[in-house]
Amino acid sequence: MTKPLTSPILPPAMLGILGGGQLGRMFATAAKTMGYRVTVLDPDASAPAADFADVHLCKPYTDRDALQQLVDTCAAITTEFENVNADSMRWLAEQGLRVSPSGDCVAIAQDRIAEKTFIRNAGLATAPFLAILNAGDLPDDLSPYLPGILKTARLGYDGKGQVRVKTPEDVRYALSELKHQPCVLEKMLPLVSEVSVIVTRSRAGEVVSFPPAENEHANGILDVSIVPARIADAVTARARDMAMTLAEKLDYVGVLAVEFFVLEGDELVINEMAPRPHNSGHYTLDATLTTQFEQQVRAMCGLYPGRTELLKPVVMVNLLGDVWGEDGSEPNWEILMTAPNSKLHLYGKKEARVGRKMGHFNVLAEDANDALEQARAIMETLG
Ligand code: ADP
Ligand code: MG
Numbered sequence: 001m002t003k004p005l006t007s008p009i010l011p012p013a014m015l016g017i018l019g020g021g022q023l024g025r026m027f028a029t030a031a032k033t034m035g036y037r038v039t040v041l042d043p044d045a046s047a048p049a050a051d052f053a054d055v056h057l058c059k060p061y062t063d064r065d066a067l068q069q070l071v072d073t074c075a076a077i078t079t080e081f082e083n084v085n086a087d088s089m090r091w092l093a094e095q096g097l098r099v100s101p102s103g104d105c106v107a108i109a110q111d112r113i114a115e116k117t118f119i120r121n122a123g124l125a126t127a128p129f130l131a132i133l134n135a136g137d138l139p140d141d142l143s144p145y146l147p148g149i150l151k152t153a154r155l156g157y158d159g160k161g162q163v164r165v166k167t168p169e170d171v172r173y174a175l176s177e178l179k180h181q182p183c184v185l186e187k188m189l190p191l192v193s194e195v196s197v198i199v200t201r202s203r204a205g206e207v208v209s210f211p212p213a214e215n216e217h218a219n220g221i222l223d224v225s226i227v228p229a230r231i232a233d234a235v236t237a238r239a240r241d242m243a244m245t246l247a248e249k250l251d252y253v254g255v256l257a258v259e260f261f262v263l264e265g266d267e268l269v270i271n272e273m274a275p276r277p278h279n280s281g282h283y284t285l286d287a288t289l290t291t292q293f294e295q296q297v298r299a300m301c302g303l304y305p306g307r308t309e310l311l312k313p314v315v316m317v318n319l320l321g322d323v324w325g326e327d328g329s330e331p332n333w334e335i336l337m338t339a340p341n342s343k344l345h346l347y348g349k350k351e352a353r354v355g356r357k358m359g360h361f362n363v364l365a366e367d368a369n370d371a372l373e374q375a376r377a378i379m380e381t382l383g
Contacts, residue, residue, distance in 0.1 A: 002101060006204070009075045009098070009301040011035030015052070016097075017073035018088065018266035019063055019081025020047030022357060023277050023293075026285070027080055028052035030293035032250040036301075038171030039074055043068055048347045049080075061085045070094045076300040078254060080276050083110060100203070100253040100300045101275045108250070109275040112153045112184045122249040124242055125269040126185040127261070135175045142168050145185045153182040158355070159220020164188070189269065195229045195264045198281040200295040200305040208295075209240040209303040211383045213280040213316075214367050215259075221355060224375070225280045225316040227287065235266050240267065255296045257281060279318065279357070282305050286343045287314035288360040312364045315371040319359040323382050331382040336361055342378060362371060 009015075015031050017024050020042030026039045028049050039055040040047060041063075050056040055073070059066035062085050070077060079089065079242035089103030108114045113131040120126050124210040130145050131153075132138065141341055150171060152161035163174040171185060195212040200349035229236065243258035250256070254284025257278030259271040281292040290298075298305055321329045328351070336342055346359035363378065 005302060005304070008303055011036055013071050013075040013301070014039055015297065015300065016041065016070045016077040017069060018042075018077065018079040018084045020049035020053070020056065021080060022048050022349075022359075023080035024049030025052055026282075026291075027078070027277070027296055027347075030291055031297045034297060036297065041070065041071065046350060048349060049144045051348050061088050061230075067092060071097055076100070078276075078300045079106065080295055082106075082157070082274055082276060086110065086219070089173055089290050098203075098300065098302070102251075102253070105250050105252050105254075105256075105276045109273050110154060111182075112151055112156070112272070115184060115272060116184060116186075118250070119246065119270050119273075122246060124246060125267070127189050127269055127271070130185045132175065132183045132185055135172065135180055136184075138168075138171070142171060142185070144177070145187045146171075147188045149186050150178065150189055151184050151186060152178055153184060158222075159199040159217075162347075189263060190263055191261050192260065192264060193229070193231065194271070195231060195239055195262060196225075196257055196259045196278060196280040197239050198278055198284070198292050198295075199243045199247045199252075199256045199258065200308075201244075201247045201254065201256070202299055203253050203302045203307055205248075205302075206304055207244045207247055208308050209244055210281060210284055210292065210308045211310045212236055212260075213283060214240050218289055219355070221320065221357075222279045222377070223316055224318070224372070225283055226372055227310060227314050227316075228368055230368065231262060232266060233379050235262065235268065239268055242270065245382075246270070246273065254299045255292055272288055279360075280316075282345070282360050283314045283316045283362055284308075285345060287312055287364055311374050313366065313368040313371050314362050314364050315368065316362050317375050318357060319346075319361065319382075321352035321356040321358055324358065325383065329350060333382075335381040336378050339363070339374070339378060341365060341374070348366070357377065 020040040025048040040053040086103040086107040093099040213225040257274040277292040365374040
């Protein structure tokens with residue numbers, strides 16, 4: 001590309017990130033590799049990103065002094081944490097900082113009602129859903145949404161805050177169990193598979209997408225991502241198109257993850273989005289020229305997105321705390337560490353708990369099925 005950049009932010013500028021979990025950690029390593037400096041705002045003293053940050057502001061996301069320090073020291077701000085306070089993001093933008101994604105986009109992604117309504121209004125397919133602000137609003141006929149899943153509008157993740165419902169009585173009971181929070185009732189669809197697409201959109205409006213990942217979950221948590229996804233080329237193209245359209249309609253700047261359901265007859269519906277890099281994009285750490293975290297740096301700094309094509313088929317496996325011993329002992333890393341085509345990424349979390357994301361590994365091979373077989377074999381050796 002030869003087009004000149006308009007006021008890019010260049011190293012060694014300080015970049016600020018709200019949230020210091022593993023996504024913030026991988027953002028920080030990408031930014032530091034490129035010569036930027038990083039400030040992390042996260043109230044957790046042992047936030048994984050702090051290991052790689054120049055400055056760790058160990059304060060709440062709404063702390064005025066901490067936010068003021070970001071204004072005083074940073075050239076641009078991003079987030080890794082979906083439930084970050086959208087008003088903090090808006091306030092930082094009002095102070096003249098470049099904030100991406102915008103507080104408005106973050107607010108849409110945080111609320112399933114706003115999110116699904118936006119997607120539908122953008123002309124993109126969702127599962128049939130009903131927004132329920134309070135139980136008194138329920139229409140007489142719920143049959144278009146049953147059997148279904150009731151999901152809290154806010155703060156659900158990894159399958160939490162969801163109840164499967166078959167009858168209108170189930171819906172009423174589940175609403176009271178969920179303390180009458182705003183919810184969406186969504187029709188249960190017969191899924192052939194699940195895929196996700198990670199999009200990067202620059203300040204100038206260039207938009208690129210990574211190849212779709214095919215995602216398998218275990219107990220509601222992402223287990224394995226397979227790339228290329230085992231779907232027809234036309235479906236791959238359509239998923240990438242839909243994800244990029246969504247980013248455009250949102251006037252999004254930054255990295256946006258879009259999750260899809262693949263249905264019978266190659267029908268695609270959008271399930272949800274995340275306003276940040278995504279677990280299913282960790283394959284880009286080893287299998288594409290640009291990682292999703294470098295894209296986040298590039299987008300916030302006003303640079304062009306990097307190349308996204310897959311260099312080699314890859315499978316990403318999540319390492320949950322379940323693999324650690326009950327006494328906290330480490331898994332047996334020997335085979336994983338000696339396999340020449342596998343790459344271990346650990347997040348530096350001190351305490352392993354069941355279901356906690358501790359790290360992941362990528363296995364690269366000549367084709368995705370081969371990578372999957374090797375990844376499964378390695379998983380068996382961990383303990
Ligand atoms: P979370 O925010 O917890 O990831 P999701 O809405 O993505 O919540 O739901 C978690 C998982 O539950 C999905 O990945 C999918 O496997 C299943 N699921 C969710 N909604 C539906 C649906 N409408 N039909 C079938 N399966 C669904
Ligand atoms: Mg999900």
